Amino acid sequence: MTKPGHTEEWGTRLGVILAVAGSAVGLGNFLRFPGQAAANGGGAFMIPYFCALLFLGIPIGWAEWTMARYGGRKGVHSAPAVMGVIGKGAIARYLGVIGVLIPLAVSFYYTYIEAWCLGYTWKYMTGGIGVEVGAPIGEQTATARSFFDNFVGNNANGVVYGGDYTTLIFWVLTFAVNIWLIYRGISKGIEKFCQWAMPAMAVCALIVLIRVLTLGTPDPSLPEQNVVNGLGYMWNPDFSALGNAQTWLAAAGQIFFSLSVGFGVILNYASYMKKKDDVALSGLTASATNELFEVGFGGMITLTAAFVFLGLSGTAAAVQTGTFGLGFATLPVVFAHMGVLGNFIGAIWFFMLFLAAITSSISMYQPTLAFFQEMLGWSRKAATTLMVAICVVGSFLVMYFSQGGRFWTTIDDWVGTFLIFILAAVQIICFSWVFGMDRGWKEMHQGAHIRIPSFYKFIMKWVAPLYLLIVFFFFCKNNLADWVRSVAEDPLRLGAMLWIGAVLLLLIVCTVIGTKRLRAQGVDIDDRQPLED
Amino acid sequence: MTPLGWIFLLSSLAFVWGLTAWCFYRVLSYEEEGEPIQVPPASLGG
Numbered sequence: 001m002t003k004p005g006h007t008e009e010w011g012t013r014l015g016v017i018l019a020v021a022g023s024a025v026g027l028g029n030f031l032r033f034p035g036q037a038a039a040n041g042g043g044a045f046m047i048p049y050f051c052a053l054l055f056l057g058i059p060i061g062w063a064e065w066t067m068a069r070y071g072g073r074k075g076v077h078s079a080p081a082v083m084g085v086i087g088k089g090a091i092a093r094y095l096g097v098i099g100v101l102i103p104l105a106v107s108f109y110y111t112y113i114e115a116w117c118l119g120y121t122w123k124y125m126t127g128g129i130g131v132e133v134g135a136p137i138g139e140q141t142a143t144a145r146s147f148f149d150n151f152v153g154n155n156a157n158g159v160v161y162g163g164d165y166t167t168l169i170f171w172v173l174t175f176a177v178n179i180w181l182i183y184r185g186i187s188k189g190i191e192k193f194c195q196w197a198m199p200a201m202a203v204c205a206l207i208v209l210i211r212v213l214t215l216g217t218p219d220p221s222l223p224e225q226n227v228v229n230g231l232g233y234m235w236n237p238d239f240s241a242l243g244n245a246q247t248w249l250a251a252a253g254q255i256f257f258s259l260s261v262g263f264g265v266i267l268n269y270a271s272y273m274k275k276k277d278d279v280a281l282s283g284l285t286a287s288a289t290n291e292l293f294e295v296g297f298g299g300m301i302t303l304t305a306a307f308v309f310l311g312l313s314g315t316a317a318a319v320q321t322g323t324f325g326l327g328f329a330t331l332p333v334v335f336a337h338m339g340v341l342g343n344f345i346g347a348i349w350f351f352m353l354f355l356a357a358i359t360s361s362i363s364m365y366q367p368t369l370a371f372f373q374e375m376l377g378w379s380r381k382a383a384t385t386l387m388v389a390i391c392v393v394g395s396f397l398v399m400y401f402s403q404g405g406r407f408w409t410t411i412d413d414w415v416g417t418f419l420i421f422i423l424a425a426v427q428i429i430c431f432s433w434v435f436g437m438d439r440g441w442k443e444m445h446q447g448a449h450i451r452i453p454s455f456y457k458f459i460m461k462w463v464a465p466l467y468l469l470i471v472f473f474f475f476c477k478n479n480l481a482d483w484v485r486s487v488a489e490d491p492l493r494l495g496a497m498l499w500i501g502a503v504l505l506l507l508i509v510c511t512v513i514g515t516k517r518l519r520a521q522g523v524d525i526d527d528r529q530p531l532e533d
Numbered sequence: 534m535t536p537l538g539w540i541f542l543l544s545s546l547a548f549v550w551g552l553t554a555w556c557f558y559r560v561l562s563y564e565e566e567g568e569p570i571q572v573p574p575a576s577l578g579g
Contacts, residue, residue: 014560043541050548232534235542278563285556292553295545449563 008186009272015191017282020269021289022194022359024260025201027113029294030353031327033254034302035319038234040250041241046295048242048251052467056252057259058287059456059464060424063431064261065279066444068270070435073531075523077271078371079264080511085527087430093515093525097507098423099264100371103364104387104507105415105500106263108394109408110364111178114357115171116152116328117350122170124335124346131336137314144332148324153402160399171399175391178358182365183384186272190362197355198289204352205297211338211345212305218337222311230307233315234299245474252471257417258294259287260360262424268367276447284450293356306330309337327353365391371507375514390503397499401492410496413483421472428468432461439530 010016037045071082079099083092123129129147131140151167153160160167181189217226241247256262270279306315306326310333318330335346365387372383401407431440441457487493518525534542 013563017560043538043545046541046545050545228534231542232538236535236538237541281556281559281563285553285560288549288553288556291549295549299545449559 009274010277011187011191013277013282015187015195016269016273016277017285017289018194018198019190019359019363020260020266020282020286022198023263023265023269023363024258024286024290024360025198025293026258026356026360027117027323027327027353028254028258029290029356030205030298030302031323033258033294033298034234035323035326036250036254037299038303038315038319040244040247041238042233043235043237044239044241045247045251048248049255052248052252052255053259053287053291055459055463056467056471057255057261058284059460060261060428060468061259061266061283061287062280062444062452062456063428063440063460064266065270065283066440067427067431067435068267069273069275069277069279070443070531071267072271072273073275074525074527076374076518076525077268078374078514079267079367080371081374081514081518081525082267082271083426083430084515084525086435087426088434088527090515092426092430092434094508094511095423095426096267097504097511098419098426099267100368100507101500101504102262102264102415102419102423104368104390105394105411105503107361107364107368107391109398109411110357110361111175111391111395112152112171112398112408113324114354114361115167115174117354117357118174119151119167119170120328120332120350121347121354124343124350128336128343128346129332131332133336137310137333140333140336141329145325145329147332148328152328152405153399154404157401157403160402168399171395174358174361175395178361178365179384179388181362182369183380185380186366190366193362194359197359201293201352201355201359204348204355205293205301208345208349208352209297209301211341212301212308215305215308215338218308225308225311227304227308230304230315231300233307233312234303249471249474249478252467253475256424256471257420259290260363262420262422262427264367264423265363267427268370269363271370278447278449280444280448280452281450302326302331305334309334372510375510375517377517390506394499394503397496401495403492406490406492407496410487410493411500413479414497415500418480418483421468421475425465425468425472428460428465432465437461 010019037049067086068082071077071085074085076082076085078096080093080096083096083099084090086092087095120129129144131143133140135143149155150159153167181193183189184192213227215227217223219225260266273279303315303319306318310318310330318326321329331349332346335342335349338345368387369380369383372378372386373380376383378386398408398411437457437460440460444452487497515525
């Protein structure tokens with residue numbers, strides 16, 4: 001069987017692990033996880049959380065790594081082509097288009113959020129965002145909130161393009177760095193950057209963690225607002241929450257989105273691995289690294305710092321404001337209370353979030369680039385040009401229709417959440433049931449540096465798909481009706497859906513062209529002749 | 534912070550730090566030696 005021209009490969013195994021871990025570690029590790037844990041049983045949340053990690057996240061991750069490496073051995077690197085090989089035909093191939101749509105569509109708004117992080121870093125390096133410590137706490141929060149709303153264009157459409165171009169400048173910088181890294185290629189761009197960025201992120205997190213844990217009792221008149229009680233706010237278990245299905249759903253959802261399984265990234269990244277490259281230990285290491293940042297840093301820093309300065313009611317109110325309210329409106333108040341080191345810690349914090357975001361965003365561009373190269377037979381330069389054109393239009397729409405974040409949250413709901421469930425379900429079912437569990441198990445252990453316990457065969461075939469379908473059912477039951485209604489009633493949200501529909505149509509057309517092209521080249525895109533050991 | 538809070542905190546931290554350290558130890562120690570295990574026999578689930 002013919003393979004398309006040799007493309008690229010990772011320089012080192014550590015490189016691919018750090019790249020996948022970088023893709024998984026994002027803002028959600030530091031901002032979403034602590035809020036979810038505190039609202040769903042505190043320490044008790046960790047029971048369903050670790051169950052979801054062991055029975056859902058890690059096994060689906062292993063399946064993804066294995067499928068991608070097998071696809072790469074067949075000479076294909078895009079999600080539709082890899083899924084077509086694993087699922088043996090057109091249905092899986094066209095469902096695999098979701099694996100390109102997700103990273104591409106999410107990148108439209110993710111780079112914008114990344115630009116907020118860079119912008120806040122700059123603001124803190126140059127004097128902060130104007131929160132006055134002497135003012136009443138409500139006024140401080142209002143100042144931080146107002147700055148955030150203006151900076152991201154929450155108040156009105158189009159404001160990012162008018163008057164103060166600060167946000168736009170940071171977006172251009174962020175986008176340019178992303179494209180430059182992608183254009184340099186897998187090994188020289190993504191791998192080299194992640195090998196530097198991931199340790200840097202850990203150092204930043206460690207600095208902030210040490211500062212938070214040494215805050216003691218900053219206000220002696222409020223002795224209950226101390227670090228130990230702050231940790232207690234996050235970690236004291238409430239076992240009654242375990243009887244609530246919502247807790248289990250929240251835990252599974254957190255693991256699922258945090259590990260980036262079903263996102264389409266691993267399907268591309270791991271396809272550049274060689275036959276004898278390990279996927280078992282690599283997949284586990286990438287997941288473990290993500291957990292270290294989430295539990296080890298995210299679970300220790302955010303709410304503890306908020307509690308020490310804002311107290312019980314202030315922290316509870318901050319959690320209610322959600323991921324971005326907590327990160328961009330509440331924590332600036334906390335930094336303002338840290339005295340002379342406040343701006344420094346603030347700059348470190350937002351730079352860390354920027355690194356977390358950029359290691360994720362570069363992983364969103366690479367699958368799209370590989371897709372255009374493979375399906376259209378274009379050079380890296382031509383494929384990059386097409387991808388940049390689509391991303392610029394998508395990001396400009398997100399930045400123009402910025403009011404209330406309705407445009408980008410619609411994409412986040414439908415593509416960044418709903419479709420991830422679909423793709424993960426397609427992946428684990430194709431792997432366990434179409435490719436075959438016995439064959440998949442053998443393939444997974446090719447070159448493996450650890451032996452996966454054999455009961456994971458049962459987990460991957462039965463438990464993970466069933467677990468996923470149950471979580472998906474309750475997720476749809478809780479959200480879908482509201483989402484459909486909000487799209488039907490809001491022209492802005494409808495516009496976002498139409499834009500995504502147009503992008504999806506383009507990707508499907510490219511897949512039709514690519515299928516014919518790969519067939520003409522003699523590539524075994526339906527896995528008619530399975531590879532031998 | 535209750536005693537149970539401490540237990541959950543410390544055991545969660547021990548788990549994630551321990552797992553990550555073990556994984557990286559294995560990755561780095563194989564990075565140069567690089568001799569993978571073979572496909573496990575059927576008796577071990579392979």
